[in-house]
Amino acid sequence: MTEVGQVKKNRKGWKIGVIAGVCVLAVAGGVGAATVPTWANNTIASEAQKPANNEPSLVAPVIKPMVLGVTPADGAAAxxxxxxxxxxxxxxxxxxxSLVDDTTGAAVKGSVSADGSTWTAGAPLKFNTSYTYNYTVVDQANRETTKSQTFSTVPEGNEADAWSYVPDGSVVGVGQPVELNFSEPVLNKAAVEKAIKISSTSGQVGAFRWYGNEKLRYRPETFWKAGSTVTIDMKLFGVDFGNGQIGNFNKTITMKVGDKQVLEADAAAHVAKYYVNDKLVRTIPVTMGDLRFPSASGYLVVLRDKQDPAVFKASTIGLKPGDPADYGTITVRHATRLSLSGEFIHQATDSALPYIGQTNLSHGCIGMDAENAKFMFDNFLFGSVVHVSNSTTKETIANDDGFGDWNIPFKQYASR
Incomplete structure (x- = not known):
């Protein structure tokens, strides 16, 4: 803010002082100056100088200089x-x-404080928009000043968005981490995390983990409690992501946690046991990854991608004609995806059906008969958990190849 009414004298006489970027209303002699009454020059030095009859002295009223502050400043850009x-x-x-959107002509509503000193807009500004201010202010001497000024907001190219992997209101499995994906790289990670509040009706506390600069996840120490609701409150409007990128929204979404569904798949026993809320519901014979393409160990999370039918091409995993493992292109039924790299639960091919429950001959998938594959396809919530044990590899899926988050000890997960 700049004090209005300041004047300064130089060798060429009195002039109006201007402090950078603020309108200055001078209270002094010269053009536009207030008329000073003749009694204003009377010298009243002390009580001893007052008239003997104690009549009131003529004293010039004290008028404090007006300080005018306007934001955004005149001519401001971005x-x-x-x-x-x-x-x-x-x-x-x-x-x-009057504050007007120059493109649409729409006025931004606002209100004046009880003491009349301050006008504040009642709605946020818009991105990529030029605005014009017109305002009139009055000082203590009842002198009016009217001024017009303009400014513009952050351009479209610096507007940053984000979206949730889980659609608002979805029912998810107990293993579903919160995942937010950003349209622009986030450099100010601490500022973004601070603007996102995640809570659960179960009272579970979790931690954030970044995968690069555009993907943020959050999970509790243990699986979400069945029946709880997780709320993700994002106050990202106006948050500086870094490199001039500004968040463009506030939004609250929820995900409702369904039954605790876990499939325990034992690669050595060729069997998978399906539990609901820790009770065994089905025991399913399976065939899993062979020695060359073993099923990933540890935890996997059911993804939103379910396909019926699904078309698999051997070339997508690097197999070429002439390779004994090359299966060309095949179509399978009731495929429930577990990883982005291509692990599924699905109905085994006709040639593999005789080996279910006896040996492992898949390329990492969990093959089942038609009835059980369809049952899992129809009932297994995305976000539910598959736990693979006794595979011929100790290797787990990459943490961001789907959701490998549960393979990371929580202290390590939270420490990043």
Whole structure:
């Protein structure tokens, strides 16, 4: 803010002082100056100088200089839309304010404080928009000043968005981490995390983990409690992601945690046991990954991608014609995806059906008969858990190849 009414003298006489970027209303002699009454020059030095009859002395009224502060400033560019639009007249009053979107002509509504000194916009600004202010303020001597100024907000190219892997209101399995994906790289990670509040009706506390600069996840120490609701409250409007990228929304989404569904798949026993809320519901004979393409060990999470039918091409995993493992292109039924790299639960091919429950001959998938594959396809919530044991490899899926988050000890997960 700049004090209005300051004047300074130089060798060429009196002039109006201007402090950078703020309108200055001078209270002094010269053009536009207030008329000074003749009695204003009377010298009243002390009580001893008052008239003997104690009649009141003529003393010039004290008029404090008005300080005018306007945000955003005149001519400002790339203004963060979260910046409050305010006109404030200290030692003065705001008579009227008009703040208009130059593109649409729509006025931004606002209100004046009880003491009349401050006008504040009642709605946030928009991205990629030019605005014009017109306002009138009045100082303590009842002198009006009217001014017009313009500014513009962050351009479209610096507007940053984000979206959730889980659609709002979805029912998910107990192993589903929160995942947010950002349209622009996030450099100010601490600021973004601070703007996101995640809570659960189960009271579970979790931790954030970044996968690169555009993917953020959150999970509790143990699986979400069945029947709980997880709320993700994002206050990202106006948050600086870094490199001039500004968040463009506030949003709250929820995910409802369904039954605890876990499939324990034992590669050595060729059997999978399906539990619901820790009770065994089905024992399913399976065939899993062979020696060359063993099923990943540890935890996997059911993804949203279910396909019926699904078309598999051997070339997508690097197999070429002439390779004994090359299966060309095949179509399978009731495929429930477990990893982005291509592990599924699905109905085994006709040639593999005789080996279910006896040996492992898949390329990493969990093969079942038609009835059980369809049952899992129809009932297994995305976000539910598959736990693979006794595979011929100790290797787990990559942490971001689907959701390998549960293979990371929580202390390590939280420490990043």
């Amino acid at each position: 203004v963060n839309p979260a910046t409050p639009a305010v006109v404030k007249a200290t030692n003065g009053t705001v008579k009227n304010v």
